[in-house]
Amino acid sequence: MQTSYQNRRKTELVGALMLASAALVWGCAFVAQSIGAGYVGAFTFLAVRSWIAFLIMLPVEKIFRMLGKTKKIKSDAKGENRKTLVLGGLICGFFLFAGSAAQQIGIAHTTTAKCGFISAMYVVIVPVIYALFGRDVGLKTWVSVLLSVCGLYLLCMKEQLMLQFGDSVTLLCALLFSVQILAVNHFVKRTDGIRLVAAQFLAEAVFATIGMLLWEQTTWTALAAAMPAILYAAVMSSGVGYSMQTLGQEKLNPAIASIIMSLESVFSALAGWMVLHQTLTLREGLGCAVMLFATILVQIPVEKAMIYRKKDTA
Secondary structure: OOOOOHHHHHHHHHHHHHHHHHHHHHHHHHHHHHHHOOOOOHHHHHHHHHHHHHHHHHHHHHHHOOOOOOOOOOOOOOHHHHHHHHHHHHHHHHHHHHHHHHHHHHHHOOOHHHHHHHOHHHHHHHHHHHHHOOOOOHHHHHHHHHHHHHHHHHHHOOOOOOOHHHHHHHHHHHHHHHHHHHHHHHHHHOOOOHHHHHHHHHHHHHHHHHHHHOOOOOOOHHHHHHHHHHHHHHHHHHHHHHHHHHHHHOOOHHHHHHHOOOOHHHHHHHHHHHHOOOOOEEEHHHHHHHHHHHHHOOOOOOHHHHHHHHHHHH
């Protein structure tokens, strides 16, 4: 019979694999997003991508419900449970939209390397916010955060880090993504994860559509040219990636989740090397190795092993 510690470790490892899979999908989506940005504006790209992702999630949710894999959400007299789903979708969707839009605006005014490094700073911001709310982060997690930042710097930065307008907007993007990660962590434990993903995409689609109608003009020719990239981003980056994020975060605390998801930068560099034949320098390879080590380190169950062994022998 498995001990409670072993069951907990199995759950956490499944969550870590889900988040690593999300990071892999997001890293490989970098090329598609760059191509799409060459044809349509940021709000247009986000709006079409989010509507497609939302429509994809509708049959997925039905399949999960038929298989009995969704949480039962029953409204009480005041409808509080459904209100939680709606509120979660609105909050998570807004910060997902705002973070994605800020990243797209920022990358137009800074270099790709600096944008990649600054965007991934949620790996620091998340545990800091988590600690400010009185949650225990742990020394091992802080060490992994420091290693992740060092790895990101080696991987992304090839110039001096001086904050200009684009850099500042990208830093805002990192803060917004940090809040989105924490919001997902809060609501996924109070409602069904798959439905939360669908509600998040619906909210993002509405916000992005408003931005598109107010500030952008798009031709059908440009939209058709961008559609292959949008479809990849909608199906893989949104549908698969954010579903994995939501389900994975249900099993991990957000500080550890942010470290694993920062592997997006590693997978982006490796995808560019393998698919686009871009050169991966020794410095960049070292950055990848440091980030991978940080991710492995945060999964080593030193403190929890002692706690659960005491419980099991009690």
